[in-house]
Amino acid sequence: MSGKQRHPEIAFRKHDHRRCQRQLLSAATHLCAERKLRLTLRRRQVLEILLASHQPMGAYDILAELNRSDDKERVAPPIVYRALEFLLGEGLIHRIESRNAFISCIHPGHHRGAQFLICRDCDRVAELESNDSGLLAEADSLGFAVDHSVVEITGVCAECQKHDR
Amino acid sequence: MSGKQRHPEIAFRKHDHRRCQRQLLSAATHLCAERKLRLTLRRRQVLEILLASHQPMGAYDILAELNRSDDKERVAPPIVYRALEFLLGEGLIHRIESRNAFISCIHPGHHRGAQFLICRDCDRVAELESNDSGLLAEADSLGFAVDHSVVEITGVCAECQKHDR
DNA sequence: GGACATAGTGTTATATTATAACGTATCGAT
DNA sequence: ATCGATACGTTATAATATAACACTATGTCC
Ligand SMILES: [Zn+2]
Ligand SMILES: [Zn+2]
Ligand SMILES: [Zn+2]
Ligand SMILES: [Zn+2]
Numbered sequence: 001m002s003g004k005q006r007h008p009e010i011a012f013r014k015h016d017h018r019r020c021q022r023q024l025l026s027a028a029t030h031l032c033a034e035r036k037l038r039l040t041l042r043r044r045q046v047l048e049i050l051l052a053s054h055q056p057m058g059a060y061d062i063l064a065e066l067n068r069s070d071d072k073e074r075v076a077p078p079i080v081y082r083a084l085e086f087l088l089g090e091g092l093i094h095r096i097e098s099r100n101a102f103i104s105c106i107h108p109g110h111h112r113g114a115q116f117l118i119c120r121d122c123d124r125v126a127e128l129e130s131n132d133s134g135l136l137a138e139a140d141s142l143g144f145a146v147d148h149s150v151v152e153i154t155g156v157c158a159e160c161q162k163h164d165r
Numbered sequence: 166m167s168g169k170q171r172h173p174e175i176a177f178r179k180h181d182h183r184r185c186q187r188q189l190l191s192a193a194t195h196l197c198a199e200r201k202l203r204l205t206l207r208r209r210q211v212l213e214i215l216l217a218s219h220q221p222m223g224a225y226d227i228l229a230e231l232n233r234s235d236d237k238e239r240v241a242p243p244i245v246y247r248a249l250e251f252l253l254g255e256g257l258i259h260r261i262e263s264r265n266a267f268i269s270c271i272h273p274g275h276h277r278g279a280q281f282l283i284c285r286d287c288d289r290v291a292e293l294e295s296n297d298s299g300l301l302a303e304a305d306s307l308g309f310a311v312d313h314s315v316v317e318i319t320g321v322c323a324e325c326q327k328h329d330r
Numbered sequence: 331g332g333a334c335a336t337a338g339t340g341t342t343a344t345a346t347t348a349t350a351a352c353g354t355a356t357c358g359a360t
Numbered sequence: 361a362t363c364g365a366t367a368c369g370t371t372a373t374a375a376t377a378t379a380a381c382a383c384t385a386t387g388t389c390c
Binding site for chain 2: 097130132136150151152153154
């Protein structure tokens with residue numbers, strides 16, 4: 001894994017995405033090797049489709065992409081959902097609940113506590129890593145044992161604010 | 166609206182829910198009157214179904230409840246979704262994105278910034294009112310104009326922790 | 331009161347998202 | 361090679377949500 005720090009707003013900025021993509025796929029490969037998990041053809045294909053952009057994609061968009069190739073091979077929904085389940089479980093992708101969509105994680109393996117800023121104009125999504133400590137403390141004070149947290153902030157990104165009226 | 170302060174963990178505690186229900190329906194009625202909005206039959210029915218408990222319900226659960234009565238009247242999905250849309254818009258209910266479900270708001274009219282603790286054992290949901298200030302500040306520092314925030318924490322509530330193994 | 335505009339409802343059909351169930355293939359270990 | 365476990369392929373269907381359009385109630389102007 002390279003030492004390059006990935007800034008949260010990466011999805012909102014121009015960057016060398018080819019490189020970004022390569023790094024993330026390589027990180028996923030190493031992570032699976034370390035954990036003795038199989039990054040099989042379908043899992044890798046789905047991950048690569050998501051890594052092609054920082055956009056969230058619906059399961060059926062991914063399916064369409066898988067089936068786009070001229071080859072005769074046609075794949076059905078369960079294939080995609082199973083691959084997504086695996087990738088989610090290993091922290092390689094995230095699910096955007098408010099969009100029924102999936103997005104590649106920019107900090108693969110960091111399971112906990114991602115937060116998302118979702119632009120409703122351009123649909124880009126920034127993945128943050130704040131620590132929510134206030135909220136988690138409140139949950140704790142109610143004796144609530146936290147498993148998983150979903151934080152999705154919808155709004156308009158800086159760039160879209162310039163363009164819009 | 167009565168002066169009684171509604172504690173966030175209300176859904177996790179025994180309380181006089183009959184009273185709770187009456188207060189919330191009355192608050193909704195007044196709020197609609199003030200805003201010159203019509204709390205029509207369907208809207209009120211859907212709200213009442215949600216107010217019957219502090220549980221989140223799926224749109225089709227609500228539909229089934231509407232159609233449960235012995236009467237011949239059968240209602241179709243769009244009726245429910247339209248009522249839900251209205252109630253969401255006025256801040257009388259919330260949508261739990263991670264469950265595709267809807268729940269009555271315990272602070273009707275307070276549009277902004279609800280957070281939810283969702284017990285995966287008993288499915289009860291506590292509505293908090295933390296202020297997320299850290300996260301919102303971070304969004305702001307990225308020039309992101311926040312519209313709406315979804316915060317849903319899944320875990321196990323205090324009571325279910327006792328019962329579970 | 332009647333004519334009109336608007337908002338809400340009823341109904342049918344269909345789109346979109348997700349999973350159940352079950353048989354087959356592949357992998358890794360003995 | 362055999363075996364158990366994991367992943368894949370396939371069919372069917374469940375669960376969630378919306379499009380489209382006709383009809384009805386409500387309020388407003390005259
Ligand atoms: Zn990139
Ligand atoms: Zn944008
Ligand atoms: Zn109550
Ligand atoms: Zn519980």
